[in-house]
Amino acid sequence: MSGSANQPPYLESSLAGFLELVSAGEPAPAGGSAAAVAVGLAAALSAMAARLSTDQLAEASDLVAGSEALRDRAGVLAQADAAAYGLVVMELRSPRESDPKKRHRRVQEALSVAAGVPTEIAEIGADVAAIAAQLAERGNPNLLGDALTAALLAEAATRAAAALVMINLKSFPDDERVDKTARAVARSAESAARARRILDVGLRL
Numbered sequence: 686m687s688g689s690a691n692q693p694p695y696l697e698s699s700l701a702g703f704l705e706l707v708s709a710g711e712p713a714p715a716g717g718s719a720a721a722v723a724v725g726l727a728a729a730l731s732a733m734a735a736r737l738s739t740d741q742l743a744e745a746s747d748l749v750a751g752s753e754a755l756r757d758r759a760g761v762l763a764q765a766d767a768a769a770y771g772l773v774v775m776e777l778r779s780p781r782e783s784d785p786k787k788r789h790r791r792v793q794e795a796l797s798v799a800a801g802v803p804t805e806i807a808e809i810g811a812d813v814a815a816i817a818a819q820l821a822e823r824g825n826p827n828l829l830g831d832a833l834t835a836a837l838l839a840e841a842a843t844r845a846a847a848a849l850v851m852i853n854l855k856s857f858p859d860d861e862r863v864d865k866t867a868r869a870v871a872r873s874a875e876s877a878a879r880a881r882r883i884l885d886v887g888l889r890l
Contacts, residue, residue, distance in 0.1 A: 694764060695714065695718065695722075695760070695763050695764050695767075696760050696761075696763075696764070703722070707719060712770060712771070712774045713766070713767035713768075713770045713771055713774070714763065714766070714767045715767075715770070716845060716849055717762075717763075717766030717767070717769075717770065717802055717803045717806065717846065717849055718763040718764070718766045718767050719845070720766075720803065720806050720810070720842040720843075720845040720846045720849070721759045721760070721762040721763035721766060721802075721806050721842070721846075722759070722760075722763050723810075723838050723839075723841065723842035723845075724755070724759040724762075724806060724809050724810045724813055724838075724839055724842045724843075724846075725756050725759035725760050725763070726835075726838060727810070727813045727814070727817065727834075727835040727836070727838035727839040727842065728752045728753070728755040728756035728759060728809075728813045728816075728835070728839075729752070729756050730817070730831050730832070730834055730835035730838070731748065731752040731813060731816045731817045731820060731832065731835045732748075732749050732752035732753050732756060733828075733831060734817075734820045734824055734825065734828040734831045734832045734835065735748035735749045735752060735816075735820060735824065736749050737824075737825050737827075737828055738820060738823075738824035738825040738828065740825070741823060741824050741825055741826075742819075742820075742823055742824055745824075748816055748819070748820065751812075751816060752813070752816055755809050755812055755813050755816075758805075758809060759806065759809055759813075762802055762805060762806050762809070765802050766799075766802040766803065766806070769798060769799040769801070769802050770799050772795050772798065772799065773792065773795040773796055773799050775795075776788075776791050776792045776795045777792060779791075793856045793857075796853040796854070796856075797853065797854065797857060797860070799853055800849075800850045800853035800854050800860070800862055801862070803846040803847070803849040803850050803853070803866070804846070804850050804862045804865060804866055806842065806843075806846040807842075807843045807846035807847045807850065807865075807866040807869040807870065807873075808865070808866075808869050810839045810840070810842045810843030810846060810869065810873055811839070811843050811868075811869040811870075811872040811873040811876070813835065813839040814835075814836050814839035814840050814843065814872070814873040814876035814877055814880075815872065815873075815876045816835075817832050817833070817835035817836035817839060817876065817880060818832075818836050818876035818877070818879040818880045820832040820835070821833055821836060821879065821880035821883045821884075822879060822880070822883055829883060829884065832880060833880045833881065833883070833884055836876055836877045836879075836880035836881075837877055837880070837881075839873055839876075839877070840873040840874055840876070840877035843866075843869050843870055843872075843873040844870055844873070846866065846869075847866035847867065847869060847870045850862055850863060850866045851863060851866075
């Protein structure tokens with residue numbers, strides 16, 4: 686499987702190398718890792734925009750630190766998602782037993798464990814979107830495009846991660862992570878809308 690011991694860690698891969706891994710005919714890295722990388726890029730853009738907004742925001746250094754912490758965690762989760770889904774694939778590829786219900790239960794349990802990573806990705810995405818919206822509203826106006834891109838990327842990644850959680854937990858509809866990621870989607874959408882409003886106002890002036 687891509688991302689296994691014979692592959693370099695994603696954070697040590699070139700961009701071209703990572704894109705090739707995603708393109709390969711292997712189960713991972715896939716949607717969850719891609720969502721995590723998108724969140725990481727959004728956080729990196731937010732850190733850059735915050736660094737260049739010290740004249741506009743007294744809390745710019747705090748936003749830099751927060752964005753970088755979220756960026757670093759998203760990078761870790763890109764690898765973690767592939768590892769978690771690898772356990773699901775192992776169960777799916779395991780020899781069939783005389784008791785199909787038992788095997789089905791093991792697969793569902795592996796999917797439940799794997800849902801933990803995209804849950805965290807979604808929550809981080811919502812946090813990044815909130816920072817980006819703040820930068821779009823009050824940061825350096827010359828960086829509006831970067832802040833807006835960060836907010837939109839973070840929102841999209843949050844939605845993607847939440848969808849993966851719903852898919853993984855389709856046998857566990859009452860799992861609290863379904864509601865948790867739905868709240869993250871709502872938060873990210875509100876933040877992205879705030880950032881878009883700044884663009885709309887600027888275009889009307």
